[in-house]
Amino acid sequence: MAPNVKADVDQATESLRLADPILGRAIVRIGRCTLTPTGEDxxxxxxxxxxxxxxxxxxxxxxxxxxxxxxxxxxxxxxxxxxxxxxxxxxxxxxxxxxxxxxxxxxxxxxxxxxxxxxxxxxxxxxxxxxxxxxxxxxxxxxxxxxxxxGRPDVFPVDDLGIQKGIQKLYGYRKLPAKRTMLRHAGKWRPFRTVASWYLWRVVSSD
Structure with a gap:
């Protein structure tokens, strides 16, 4: 059975907070990840x-x-x-x-x-x-x-504009970050990059 993000969300958020203090502060501010896979056909x-x-x-x-x-x-x-x-x-x-x-x-x-x-x-x-x-x-x-x-737990959609904007805002970049910069940040978030992505989307939508 493949791992599922819903089952790992608490472990994921704690791991992310420890691995990346900047993202960790956003996690505390935003609250618990509520991502729930649809399980749709x-x-x-x-x-x-x-x-x-x-x-x-x-x-x-x-x-x-x-x-x-x-x-x-x-x-x-x-x-x-x-x-x-x-x-x-x-x-x-x-x-x-x-x-x-x-x-x-x-x-x-x-x-x-x-x-x-x-x-x-x-x-x-x-x-x-x-x-x-x-x-x-x-x-x-x-x-x-x-x-x-x-609900796969370690997906990082590097080409997603919302993810790009989330990293730009959270880490204070003047421009949208290059792919290599995004991947460098995301390296800290393994194996919970899906939850990290969810928080990056929330960072943007909380404006």
Whole structure:
């Protein structure tokens, strides 16, 4: 069974406070980490992430509602999605690019490229490698899946703007930090970089 951030949150925060006093002060100020993995069906989680790309939350929710209306107001299975004509998906408001991405996700789910049945036995790197074979799913999307769906404890999304801004604000950089600078900070936070990331997001949102 893969480790889960929810089970380790108290150990993680104590370890982070000791390893990095600057982050530690932010932890005390913000309070206990409340990150709770959704445990959502992986196919649904990735499909939802594709539909949310480059849209406001409200617009994406409207399209998702229309899409689910085609399937008795529920998320379709991969098989159902593959059997649905593209023009019906387009009529629900899904763009052509996202239709292709959803179809590719469904294909790679049914043909075993994405082995969702054995995620617990896969490393973070393996999950990212498999997921990014799908059209429309990049490393950032796969990392968000690891954090918010699976609750993997040591994920550090170095390309996330919120993480970049959090480090900039917390450590007093004039500009967004370079990747090597971020990784140097994150080296102190292993093996609890997911919880550290959560606090960095809170640092930004607490403005």
């Amino acid at each position: 992986p196919f649904t989680a990735f499909a939802e992430s594709i539909l949310y790309q480059q849209l406001s939350g409200k617009a994406a929710e409207t399209i998702i509602k229309r899409l689910k209306a085609l399937f008795d107001h529920d998320w379709p299975s991969p098989e159902q999605l593959l059997a649905t004509p593209e023009d019906r998906l387009r009529a629900a408001g899904v763009s052509w690019n996202k239709i292709r991405a959803l179809k590719d996700l469904a294909t790679k789910t049914t043909d075993g490229t994405l082995d969702f049945a054995h995620l617990a036995n896969q490393t973070d790197a393996e999950i990212i490698s498999h997921a990014t074979q799908v059209r429309g799913i990049g490393r950032w999307t796969a990392e968000m899946f690891l954090i918010f769906t699976l």
